[in-house]
């Protein structure tokens with residue numbers, strides 16, 4: 085670790101001024117003003133103390149009482165203004181902090197959200213830059229900027245007080261104190277950083293302890309009680325936390341010894357300086373004014389040692405650099421495709437979506453989920469996709485939506501490679517309920533219109549999808565109807581059941597379809613629905629999906645059998661393709677799975693997954 089350079093300070097300062105101009109300038113200005121006023125108090129106090137004997141004795145060189153009164157008044161005024169600056173500083177730094185935290189939030193999330201694909205979210209190099217941008221162990225950009233005024237002020241105090249000591253007493257004393265202070269500050273900052281690194285080095289235990297804490301606080305209150313796990317949780321948390329903290333404690337003990345040594349060196353340097361002043365005063369070579377000015381200035385130099393501030397600013401700067409590099413890292417490692425705009429995406433697919441020899445494995449994994457898969461989804465056709473757990477059905481949906489690129493092969497929309505289409509426009513054409521659909525802690529309206537935000541005010545469509553998805557009953561029962569927030573932790577909010585949420589998700593997808601989406605994907609739309617709701621969905625399914633290319637994934641054959649066509653995904657490929665009747669007659673994998681499920685229904689046992 086080196087000292088903080090002027091270049092770094094300027095870099096951070098420029099960022100602060102760009103994102104929170106008023107707050108940053110005011111905070112910096114007030115900190116420097118406080119430091120200047122502090123030195124003015126030192127100088128004036130020296131003058132006052134030096135003049136007191138003359139004023140009392142009334143000798144020929146004595147300061148006139150009028151002048152002395154002005155001096156005292158000046159000291160008082162400076163003192164009062166100096167005492168007001170911390171309060172103002174606090175307000176200004178709150179303003180700065182608000183602007184900076186907001187800018188950091190968008191600075192980190194925006195580059196992560198912007199790409200239309202999601203491969204970068206699984207790239208460890210990108211995640212590493214993101215982690216550094218967020219900062220670690222309480223050391224981050226906002227903290228660094230928050231410390232910057234104090235660091236600048238401490239530099240002003242250091243230089244100003246050194247000039248006072250040098251001019252009033254001796255330059256060698258000033259030089260010695262500045263050298264010792266900078267050295268100790270550098271070393272002190274280094275000790276703090278090492279401690280933070282040790283703490284942050286224990287990510288495994290730290291993450292586990294953090295996870296357990298959240299588990300106990302909010303994520304799993306019911307299961308913990310049902311399984312009687314609360315005691316286990318507390319013990320595990322204490323164990324992990326202690327294990328994570330042990331190396332920090334060891335480092336802190338070692339640091340304490342060095343801190344004592346630092347304190348000793350500091351003491352010796354200040355002792356030497358004060359003794360030199362005392363000796364000069366005793367010998368009569370240093371007048372009282374100089375003595376009274378030099379002594380507080382010596383102490384002020386020592387107090388300008390700000391190792392913590394140095395560490396915070398350094399870490400803040402590296403977080404800033406990581407944040408600045410994040411968009412370039414993402415763009416470099418995951419370039420957005422150059423697309424031609426000549427295709428009329430808003431009417432696609434007019435004919436079909438064709439998977440042509442598509443193979444895929446997830447980034448960082450060698451396991452091929454899809455292998456040379458061929459599949460055609462025709463426009464205006466309801467296609468069902470079945471397959472055992474882990475067969476790759478959801479993965480196929482992610483490729484269809486452009487979240488990932490095929491490792492090899494192509495996906496053609498009306499003959500155009502998806503890689504050549506504007507992904508943002510294509511993704512607006514695709515409406516989907518995925519298995520882990522988002523449950524926004526917002527109103528029912530928001531949860532539905534997020535299917536197509538540009539049509540947010542369209543109440544007619546809202547009423548239509550409410551009927552189609554069956555949420556009109558749910559909304560009627562809610563305390564504030566459509567405005568009810570779907571999260572109990574908010575005032576007046578409620579929690580919905582799993583099935584009710586699934587209908588909300590269905591409404592969201594249908595809202596997107598009515599707003600113009602041309603592809604509808606329903607991944608397990610009936611998993612949480614009761615028998616009646618499922619029957620209604622099945623009954624309406626073809627009606628709901630008419631006019632769009634639709635893909636339905638379900639383990640329930642009652643849902644699947646209504647589709648125009650059914651494909652079986654197995655071993656990374658489509659192994660069967662036909663209508664329900666055709667596949668039963670074929671007596672292959674589909675027929676086997678169907679019979680197994682049908683038997684369970686007939687014998688009264690639970691249906692099993694396909």
Ligand SMILES: Nc1ncnc2c1ncn2[C@@H]1O[C@H](COP(=O)(O)OP(=O)(O)OP(=O)(O)O)[C@@H](O)[C@H]1O
Nearest residue numbers: 446447449453471472473474475476477478479480
């Ligand atoms: N982000 C990911 N990174 C690595 N592997 C993944 C990822 N997501 C899924 N997989 C793996 O890909 C395979 C296919 O998963 P996928 O979710 O597509 O199956 P599925 O047919 O939808 O299963 P289910 O019926 O259980 O929903 C699985 O082996 C899974 O572990």
